[in-house]
Amino acid sequence: MDFEHELEKLARQEETLIFPAFDEDLAWQLGEALRVRARAAGQAVTIVIRRGEDIVFLHAMPGTTPANADWARRKHNVVTLMQRSSYAVSLECRRDGKGLDEKMGLPLRDYAWHGGCFPIRVAAAGMIGTVTVSGLPQRADHELVVAGLAQLLGHDEAALALD
Template sequence: MTDAPLPECPLTETDLPEFTPDEVRAQLAELTFDSVGSFDQEAAYSLGTLAAEIVRERGFALAVQVVLGEHIVYKAALGGVSADTTSWLRRKSNVALRDAQPSLLTRLEADASGTPHQIDDEFAVSGGSFPIVVDGSVVGTITASGLKDVIDHDLVVTAIRSYLAN
C-alpha cells in the first residue's frame, strides 16, 4: 500500500458520484488481473484490508467483503454499520457473479430498461459489488455495503484501482 492520501468520497446526497453504464463497463475492462494465480487468498486479504483502510480513513459506516469462488476470504464491518449488511453483501455479490459485471451496471441497465430491481433472498440489484476478473474469468467479488450504492461502488473501484497500482 502507498502512503499517498486516498481520494475523498462524497457523503451528501447532492455530492453523490454518478456513473453511466459506459463508465462502469470501462471500469470493468480496466480493473482486471493478468494471470491465473495472480489473485489468490493472500491477494484477497490484501485487497480487503486496503478497502477497509479506505473505509476507516473516510470515516464511513460500511462493510466490505472479498469472496473467491464460494469462500469468504475477507470481511470487515466498520463504523457501526448495521448487521443487515451481511445479507446485502451476499446478495450483491450474487448479482456480480451471476452477471459477470458490477452490480451497479446491472442496476443501471435495469433503470434504463424500466425493469424493477431484483431484491429477494438471493439477489440484490444494487451497486457495490465488483467481479474479480483474472484472465477473462470471474473468480470472485469485492463488495461494499452500508451507504448509497454509488458510494459502495466507488469504494470498491477505488480499492481495486489502488491495489493494481501497487
C-alpha cells in the same frame, strides 16, 4: 442521469480492473485497502471478498449491522449470475424501468441489484470471485470498491472514477 455514459464508464472499469493472479494475500491487501479508505472517510462498511463461494476476507466495521452482510450476499448473487458489477446491473434496471425480479423472476430476498459488488477477474481465467462493500449509498459503495481495486492494481484512480 445519462445511463449510457455511466454504463460506458462502468464497462471500462470492468475491462481495466483485471488481476494477473489472485490469492488470499491479495484478498487481504484489497480488503485492508478498502477498510483504510472507508475509515479515513469516516464511513462504516462491511467488506466481503469471495473467491468462488469461499469468503476469503470479511470485515464489518463498527456502525454496520448484520443487514449489511446480507446486502453483500445479495449483491454477490447478482454479480455471480450476471458477471457484471452490481452497479452496472442496477443502472440497466433503472434505465429499463424493470428490476431483476421482473426481468428474470429472481427473488429480491436473494438478489439485490444495487451497487457495491464488483467482479474479480484474473487474466486468462475470467471471473473468479467478487469484492463487495455495503453500508453507503450504492454509487458510493461502487466507487469505494473501484478506488481500492485501482490502487491495488496500480491504475490511475481518477481516470477510472465516475463523473
